[in-house]
Amino acid sequence: TLKQTNVQRYSPDHHMVEAFLGEGSFGVVTRCRDTKNNKTVAVKVNKSDPEILLQAKLEIFILEQLRRLDPDRCNIVEWNGYFLDGERICLNFELLDQSLSDYIGDRNNRGLPMREIRPILNQLANALFHLGSVGIVHADLKPVNIMVVNRSESQVRVKLIDFGIACNTSAVIPGDCVGTIGYCAPEIMLGTPYDEAIDMWSLGLVAVELATGVPLYPGEDDYDVLKFIIETQGQLPDHLLESGLYTDNYRSKETRSIKLKRGPENGQTLFVRLIKEMLALDANQRITPSEALKHPFFNPGLSRRTPCTDMNSTGGELLVLSQQPSSWKRTFPPKYF
Known part of the structure; x- marks a missing residue:
């Protein structure tokens, strides 16, 4: 070392x-x-x-x-x-200022307000759009691989870094173990063919982490994460399971219990809708970067009509996870799960 x-x-x-x-x-x-x-x-x-x-x-x-x-x-x-x-x-x-992970940590992992989340997500969707224009999959999108250009600026600017395992879309090999546990798309974990849609899945998880301050899918291994995904979003599409090289690795194992408690609505419906489209289990149904950039969540006038509430303030949906590898407790907006 x-x-x-x-x-x-x-x-x-x-x-x-x-x-x-x-x-x-x-x-x-x-x-x-x-x-x-x-x-x-x-x-x-x-x-x-x-x-x-x-x-x-x-x-x-x-x-x-x-x-x-x-x-x-x-x-x-x-x-x-x-x-x-x-x-x-x-x-x-x-030279850039600090990682998005550290930026979130500086807020004591309590999440960022919508007025900060919106431009950050827009910039990252823009990055993915341009990567797609030259046929490149980043394959390891997560908060530590996103840098804040200068934290003292009034409007936060971010840039995507670390192309160490990035590849051309045409060179993708099904079964390759790319990405980081907790941020990998289901198709990666199952060993099915994948494309740039894996980056959009990761961006959806980054969006949740921006809002809540903690990862949505904590786990010590892919099994922990995949079970959590199924428990919260439902069964994976049959064609995904049938074509997965590693599907059998996830059968006949003890499941972990997950409890979800719903709270009052807090008005962040467009944000939730965008995340649901980013985290579509079927990659073919997942929103693309160009579609995401046109999403009403990024409407310039939205911030004047929608309160810039902190996602961890009173309201939203409270998730209490039982028997997970780590002890997590976080809030999330309604009607997601």
Whole structure:
């Protein structure tokens, strides 16, 4: 495992490491100053492990395609190229402020008001629309892979980052284990053919997390999550179960109990409707990015007609989950489940 104490030596020539930003299975991310232009950037330093080197090369392949897009207009991180440090591949990105996960955490995981949720979701749907225009599936959309550009701005701007397991739609392989537990679409867990609709499923879960402050589907493994999905949304479509490479893995196991309690309505019906369309169990019925961008929830005049209530204020639908891997208690608007 790479340590913060020796990260300085990974920075060659004109990149001076100023801070250690994070660490993952791939390696580390550092904040560096380019001494040639005095610009501060984020550098993803990949380990020299052969498998990680291959993954880094595949990420570069995707990032090269994304250069056709305007990073600001399309809400994706700006990539400034790469350089080598010995056998390590270092990817140079624009420096952004903080992850959406941390942004939510700064609110004590109590959820954001609608006036903040609406522009964030709109920007992310815009990002997915543009990824689709160049035939790319992100495949790992979640709060830690979404960055707030500058938290001090009055209007929150976000960008999608980490294209480490992204792929071309034409190169998708059914059965590939992509994504993160708790954010994967049902078709991923079952091992059926999938496409860019998996990103919309993940965006629906991000939307819920923005509103409630906690993940909708917590679980230690895919079985936990899939059982929760079925308990809350109903049985998966037959064609999905019949075509799944891994369907048998989910049979004949003890189910976990889930209790749902309904509360009074709080007027966020358009938000709930959008989430339901994002989380359609059948990928063919799931809303597309272009359709989402036209959804009435994003109507510019909506904020003046609909109260900007906090989803965790009095009202909404209270979910109490029993016997889940973690203890969760959260509110959610009515008529969803």
